Amino acid sequence: MLIDVLLLMLAVTGTGVALSxxxxxxxxxxxxxxxxxxxxxxxxxxPDVAFxxxxxxxxxxxxxxxxxxxxxxxxxxxEGRRE
Amino acid sequence: MSxxxxxxLFGAAALAVLPALFHVLPHLPRFGDHPSPYGDAVTAxxxxxxxxxxxxxxxxxxxxxFDTLGEEFILLCAVTGVTVLLRGARGEETSARxxxxxxxPVLPPSESVTLISRVxxxxxxxxxxxxxxxxxxxxxxxxxxxxxxxxxxLLVLLGEGYRGxxxxxxxxxxxxxxxxxxxxxxxxxxxxxxxxMPFMTNVLPLGTAGSVWAGGLMLxxxxxxxxxxxxxxxxxxxxxxxxxxxxxxxxx
Numbered sequence: 001m002l003i004d005v006l007l008l009m010l011a012v013t014g015t016g017v018a019l020s021x022x023x024x025x026x027x028x029x030x031x032x033x034x035x036x037x038x039x040x041x042x043x044x045x046x047p048d049v050a051f052x053x054x055x056x057x058x059x060x061x062x063x064x065x066x067x068x069x070x071x072x073x074x075x076x077x078x079e080g081r082r083e
Numbered sequence: 084m085s086x087x088x089x090x091x092l093f094g095a096a097a098l099a100v101l102p103a104l105f106h107v108l109p110h111l112p113r114f115g116d117h118p119s120p121y122g123d124a125v126t127a128x129x130x131x132x133x134x135x136x137x138x139x140x141x142x143x144x145x146x147x148x149f150d151t152l153g154e155e156f157i158l159l160c161a162v163t164g165v166t167v168l169l170r171g172a173r174g175e176e177t178s179a180r181x182x183x184x185x186x187x188p189v190l191p192p193s194e195s196v197t198l199i200s201r202v203x204x205x206x207x208x209x210x211x212x213x214x215x216x217x218x219x220x221x222x223x224x225x226x227x228x229x230x231x232x233x234x235x236x237l238l239v240l241l242g243e244g245y246r247g248x249x250x251x252x253x254x255x256x257x258x259x260x261x262x263x264x265x266x267x268x269x270x271x272x273x274x275x276x277x278x279x280m281p282f283m284t285n286v287l288p289l290g291t292a293g294s295v296w297a298g299g300l301m302l303x304x305x306x307x308x309x310x311x312x313x314x315x316x317x318x319x320x321x322x323x324x325x326x327x328x329x330x331x332x333x334x335x
Binding site: 044047048051052055056059060063064067068070071073074 | 139182183224226227230233234316327
């Protein structure tokens, strides 16, 4: 029962990642997907994988994506030439 | 390629694969079924033969330690690649100004965020160390402990700001930590070969299952993996976050 619910949530959050068009929202959706995946690993009695998944899937990967997005959005023109 | 062509292409590919999928699906093993006898054999033997309660650790750092050494060096190569690509002028100075995104102000961390980060940061670091040190007796291990420790470093960034974070997380130290960890793992593997024993022979006293000191050579390898993963992820975060600073040449 618990595993069924988690699998359903995994499908819902995964669809959310695929359907979000804005990169920043997609990163947050990816984090939610990673969190559900962690819960599923816990329910399947795989705490070792769950540990790795919660840090890599909900902290490390979203953070790296956010850093890249922020770097891409930054105004890199020199101060004087800004309109 | 227009969206319509893409959907048509997907439809054709799906139609081609569908019969094969329906042919294979009924023959899949049932959910939760593990037909290979290897898992059962290791689960039965590890607590006695290796005095290890965490079978995953016994597999990763002993029975199939050779594979883990390969994975360790995949991580090392990935982090080295990121460093080669991203280490440059931008953000090298710890006092580098944050980059500006149009219409988004750069705010100092609020006091509540600093407080929560200081409390949680210490707890996360201790939890990471505990996860790593109890590799052979409780769930977790070097990799998990290492990434938890590295994510604790991110809380330092959240609470203390970029300058404070760079003051604590020294790039040279983290580079060294990662390389030292990977080297320790490799030495543990190849030391046996040098004296004529099989690769990664567990020569150290095994202790008793359930104790922190159980596992023999696994504990040394685990310490190496903790250093390598913690240092590696810290370098990764460092290199990516340096990219959010302005170019030193662009200072107006």
